[in-house]
Amino acid sequence: MTKILGINGASRSYGLTYTLLRTALKGAEEEGAEIEIINLIEYDIKPCMGCLCDQQDACRYPCLIEDDMRKLYDKVLEADGIIFSTPIYWFSPSGIMKNFIDRLTALENMIVIEGRSWLEGKIAGIIAVGNDQGAVQAISTLMTTLVSMGFMIPPFAMAYYVGECREPSYDSLMDAYNLGRNVSMLTKLLKDKKIIWYRTLSRREMEALMHEVGEEIKRNRDREWIVRKSIIERFMTKMKSSVSLK
Amino acid sequence: MTKILGINGASRSYGLTYTLLRTALKGAEEEGAEIEIINLIEYDIKPCMGCLCDQQDACRYPCLIEDDMRKLYDKVLEADGIIFSTPIYWFSPSGIMKNFIDRLTALENMIVIEGRSWLEGKIAGIIAVGNDQGAVQAISTLMTTLVSMGFMIPPFAMAYYVGECREPSYDSLMDAYNLGRNVSMLTKLLKDKKIIWYRTLSRREMEALMHEVGEEIKRNRDREWIVRKSIIERFMTKMKSSVSLK
Amino acid sequence: MTKILGINGASRSYGLTYTLLRTALKGAEEEGAEIEIINLIEYDIKPCMGCLCDQQDACRYPCLIEDDMRKLYDKVLEADGIIFSTPIYWFSPSGIMKNFIDRLTALENMIVIEGRSWLEGKIAGIIAVGNDQGAVQAISTLMTTLVSMGFMIPPFAMAYYVGECREPSYDSLMDAYNLGRNVSMLTKLLKDKKIIWYRTLSRREMEALMHEVGEEIKRNRDREWIVRKSIIERFMTKMKSSVSLK
Amino acid sequence: MTKILGINGASRSYGLTYTLLRTALKGAEEEGAEIEIINLIEYDIKPCMGCLCDQQDACRYPCLIEDDMRKLYDKVLEADGIIFSTPIYWFSPSGIMKNFIDRLTALENMIVIEGRSWLEGKIAGIIAVGNDQGAVQAISTLMTTLVSMGFMIPPFAMAYYVGECREPSYDSLMDAYNLGRNVSMLTKLLKDKKIIWYRTLSRREMEALMHEVGEEIKRNRDREWIVRKSIIERFMTKMKSSVSLK
Numbered sequence: 001m002t003k004i005l006g007i008n009g010a011s012r013s014y015g016l017t018y019t020l021l022r023t024a025l026k027g028a029e030e031e032g033a034e035i036e037i038i039n040l041i042e043y044d045i046k047p048c049m050g051c052l053c054d055q056q057d058a059c060r061y062p063c064l065i066e067d068d069m070r071k072l073y074d075k076v077l078e079a080d081g082i083i084f085s086t087p088i089y090w091f092s093p094s095g096i097m098k099n100f101i102d103r104l105t106a107l108e109n110m111i112v113i114e115g116r117s118w119l120e121g122k123i124a125g126i127i128a129v130g131n132d133q134g135a136v137q138a139i140s141t142l143m144t145t146l147v148s149m150g151f152m153i154p155p156f157a158m159a160y161y162v163g164e165c166r167e168p169s170y171d172s173l174m175d176a177y178n179l180g181r182n183v184s185m186l187t188k189l190l191k192d193k194k195i196i197w198y199r200t201l202s203r204r205e206m207e208a209l210m211h212e213v214g215e216e217i218k219r220n221r222d223r224e225w226i227v228r229k230s231i232i233e234r235f236m237t238k239m240k241s242s243v244s245l246k
Numbered sequence: 247m248t249k250i251l252g253i254n255g256a257s258r259s260y261g262l263t264y265t266l267l268r269t270a271l272k273g274a275e276e277e278g279a280e281i282e283i284i285n286l287i288e289y290d291i292k293p294c295m296g297c298l299c300d301q302q303d304a305c306r307y308p309c310l311i312e313d314d315m316r317k318l319y320d321k322v323l324e325a326d327g328i329i330f331s332t333p334i335y336w337f338s339p340s341g342i343m344k345n346f347i348d349r350l351t352a353l354e355n356m357i358v359i360e361g362r363s364w365l366e367g368k369i370a371g372i373i374a375v376g377n378d379q380g381a382v383q384a385i386s387t388l389m390t391t392l393v394s395m396g397f398m399i400p401p402f403a404m405a406y407y408v409g410e411c412r413e414p415s416y417d418s419l420m421d422a423y424n425l426g427r428n429v430s431m432l433t434k435l436l437k438d439k440k441i442i443w444y445r446t447l448s449r450r451e452m453e454a455l456m457h458e459v460g461e462e463i464k465r466n467r468d469r470e471w472i473v474r475k476s477i478i479e480r481f482m483t484k485m486k487s488s489v490s491l492k
Numbered sequence: 493m494t495k496i497l498g499i500n501g502a503s504r505s506y507g508l509t510y511t512l513l514r515t516a517l518k519g520a521e522e523e524g525a526e527i528e529i530i531n532l533i534e535y536d537i538k539p540c541m542g543c544l545c546d547q548q549d550a551c552r553y554p555c556l557i558e559d560d561m562r563k564l565y566d567k568v569l570e571a572d573g574i575i576f577s578t579p580i581y582w583f584s585p586s587g588i589m590k591n592f593i594d595r596l597t598a599l600e601n602m603i604v605i606e607g608r609s610w611l612e613g614k615i616a617g618i619i620a621v622g623n624d625q626g627a628v629q630a631i632s633t634l635m636t637t638l639v640s641m642g643f644m645i646p647p648f649a650m651a652y653y654v655g656e657c658r659e660p661s662y663d664s665l666m667d668a669y670n671l672g673r674n675v676s677m678l679t680k681l682l683k684d685k686k687i688i689w690y691r692t693l694s695r696r697e698m699e700a701l702m703h704e705v706g707e708e709i710k711r712n713r714d715r716e717w718i719v720r721k722s723i724i725e726r727f728m729t730k731m732k733s734s735v736s737l738k
Numbered sequence: 739m740t741k742i743l744g745i746n747g748a749s750r751s752y753g754l755t756y757t758l759l760r761t762a763l764k765g766a767e768e769e770g771a772e773i774e775i776i777n778l779i780e781y782d783i784k785p786c787m788g789c790l791c792d793q794q795d796a797c798r799y800p801c802l803i804e805d806d807m808r809k810l811y812d813k814v815l816e817a818d819g820i821i822f823s824t825p826i827y828w829f830s831p832s833g834i835m836k837n838f839i840d841r842l843t844a845l846e847n848m849i850v851i852e853g854r855s856w857l858e859g860k861i862a863g864i865i866a867v868g869n870d871q872g873a874v875q876a877i878s879t880l881m882t883t884l885v886s887m888g889f890m891i892p893p894f895a896m897a898y899y900v901g902e903c904r905e906p907s908y909d910s911l912m913d914a915y916n917l918g919r920n921v922s923m924l925t926k927l928l929k930d931k932k933i934i935w936y937r938t939l940s941r942r943e944m945e946a947l948m949h950e951v952g953e954e955i956k957r958n959r960d961r962e963w964i965v966r967k968s969i970i971e972r973f974m975t976k977m978k979s980s981v982s983l984k
Contacts, residue, residue, distance in 0.1 A: 221506035260959035467752035
């Protein structure tokens with residue numbers, strides 16, 4: 001059995017951000033996952049202090065800030081998949097969600113401490129809900145962030161609803177359901193696979209690789225540059241003569 | 247004399263986020279502005295509660311949350327220009343800056359209460375600093391947010407530095423200086439101009455406008471649609487026959 | 493054996509966009525993939541005509557525009573994984589790459605024609621290279637696009653280099669290598685799995701789901717709304733009295 | 739009298755992208771501007787070749803590619819304000835619009851040739867229209883691009899409509915009208931002002947500036963670093979002892 005965590009970045013648990021998250025988790029449950037919802041508003045999560053810039057290895061689990069993230073880190077670590085659901089505040093995730101994301105750095109930066117992001121290989125889905133535009137922009141930033149941290153994104157693992165604060169659209173609910181289903185299916189498929197998702201090449205391997213690629217690049221340049229060069233030169237000559245004519 | 251506020255979204259006032267902000271403010275001062283720096287970390291700024299969704303006119307100055315934003319709202323209202331400087335945390339502004347931005351909604355939403363955003367016509371510049379990528383993405387989200395709130399963006403009013411946490415590049419400092427200079431110049435140029443930047447058309451005016459535009463659209467459609475239609479029809483016919491052939 | 497396609501969105505095949513792409517494909521090959529590079533510049537790819545807006549089912553394979561995309565569609569359909577490598581032009585993918593992406597709509601929109609995106613379940617990685625910032629913004633837009641089309645994104649499947657047009661950094665090459673390796677590993681893991689990544693719930697199932705979620709939302713609202721309401725009411729009363737005092 | 743150019747990035751001139759653009763231009767005309775619409779689809783605009791990377795000063799007006807951009811460059815140069823209207827294709831501008839934007843680099847890069855972007859000081863507004871989400875993301879990327887090129891963005895100078903391809907919303911038309919009006923008002927206000935928006939400081943000025951800022955940074959660090967350092971050290975000590983306990 002896999003574990004899926006739902007992160008609610010809204011200040012309510014009766015709004016549409018929560019509704020879509022809950023719908024996604026139904027999809028996850030149907031695929032056999034054990035689920036849990038975290039309402040971030042109920043936890044004391046201080047903003048990241050950016051220790052990295054002062055001392056790179058000071059940013060590490062369990063973070064030097066002593067607050068509720070300590071409990072949340074452990075929940076994140078136990079989860080196989082995480083679904084992030086955020087209200088759209090000014091075309092991006094809420095400040096509450098942003099602080100939570102920023103603080104996950106302590107797990108990601110374990111790559112500096114011991115060569116491996118502690119978030120590597122987990123599966124993520126992203127939901128955004130708002131009454132104006134900005135859904136895709138909110139999701140985009142989160143998605144590249146999560147992939148950089150080591151998360152994997154299944155097909156269609158994003159859902160959004162933009163409109164009145166009443167009732168989400170049928171389509172957005174269907175999307176949320178499939179998001180949860182897909183996160184859950186992928187956690188099952190990859191469970192116990194023990195995959196290493198970042199392999200640091202030795203200097204020797206790297207140089208062999210660079211040499212091989214470099215040879216091809218050189219051949220390509222030899223072939224293409226003659227044409228390009230003549231186009232540029234012809235243009236530059238024309239430019240100079242046009243300048244002298246003035 | 248105009249007033250320019252510098253908003254520091256970093257947790258430090260000795261890092262590069264602050265350095266670039268301070269450099270920008272030097273540029274602003276040279277153009278005659280009175281300046282002030284706000285280190286957000288020194289203020290208690292709670293996350294936005296999103297009251298809008300429950301009751302639209304409950305989101306208004308001075309916000310129902312009783313914290314240090316009350317002081318900051320007044321500083322924002324007095325300023326002619328504001329320079330936002332944020333560290334880049336995961337390709338976007340810090341959680342501290344995000345909470346500040348989210349809370350500015352209480353000034354912007356005065357458009358619902360009394361027909362005018364209280365931020366309308368102010369001039370803004372944006373700075374982002376980080377040790378990995380994401381500068382433009384962080385700035386982009388802030389820029390559309392500020393323009394939606396009623397701010398104006400002068401030429402080149404964005405500056406960024408991405409790299410080691412030591413010394414900003416010469417280029418980024420020059421950009422920051424010009425950012426501050428341009429924000430300051432534009433505040434001077436527009437000071438006391440009393441411009442109304444959002445004019446709500448009456449239904450009658452609107453209908454006249456829509457009619458006029460509608461007429462042209464109809465003419466354009468008449469001209470273009472025949473060609474398009476025939477291309478689409480030819481394709482759809484081919485599709486159907488290819489299906490029946492299978 | 494799986495097939496990985498490398499899409500080069502640069503106008504050169506001797507620049508860094510190509511170099512990082514080639515490096516990624518080396519990683520893919522080491523994990524057993526058969527690889528092929530497409531230099532988009534060598535193909536005639538016209539811009540998308542947006543037929544969707546005139547007639548929704550007119551946007552379908554093989555697209556009514558008769559150009560080289562017809563060859564490319566077939567290559568895309570045969571591939572298990574695709575690595576998109578683009579130069580960063582103004583904080584986003586090149587126009588060449590953009591036209592290619594826009595034209596993929598004819599495969600994605602098969603979801604309207606026959607209930608399934610023809611890109612569903614393919615694995616993608618994204619590379620961006622430029623001499624100024626914007627890497628993450630370029631990648632972000634592509635990533636949400638690909639996930640919406642049905643692609644899956646493995647951990648760390650993004651790589652970028654921003655800097656001089658000479659030599660990519662060691663780090664960016666390592667990232668590109670791992671990107672290719674991860675795309676390849678995931679294609680192998682999921683090959684022949686025949687997963688359906690979008691399940692359309694029947695109206696009955698959907699209503700059961702909505703009912704269940706709706707019940708919980710109602711309970712949550714009952715619990716939370718009393719507190720919220722009293723806070724809002726207290727604030728609104730204060731506002732009114734402060735107005736009357738003026 | 740000022741001149742405002744409307745750039746239509748759609749393949750139609752009877753769709754909503756055109757409708758909102760036309761509405762914006764009505765607003766511009768009412769403020770006294772002379773207006774003109776360019777339907778990009780009617781011009782032959784080849785993709786940017788990225789010469790910059792081979793030879794930096796080869797990217798210059800009138801661009802070495804001999805196509806219709808030569809006419810369009812001159813129209814752009816004559817304009818005081820430009821309104822960009824694009825359909826939203828995959829959360830970003832259409833390929834047609836993207837190619838046009840990429841090719842504007844030949845005007846912007848005049849900063850390398852003669853110290854000044856030829857787009858400096860022009861006023862811009864941005865419109866995006868689509869049937870799914872992505873409006874803000876499309877606008878965001880364009881906005882930072884334009885500001886980097888030297889454009890200025892007036893308050894509320896963005897408008898979007900997302901929905902059915904039939905009729906734009908009343909709100910989006912009102913926004914478009916105001917966008918055009920504001921672009922026009924700002925061109926009038928700044929016409930003939932001859933402002934230099936980028937001042938390159940001499941090395942000496944720059945060093946004086948850096949010295950001054952540097953002194954303050956040093957004082958701030960002295961004050962703050964003691965506290966931070968002790969927090970980090972306490973944490974690191976705890977980490978080490980916890981490691982040794984294992």
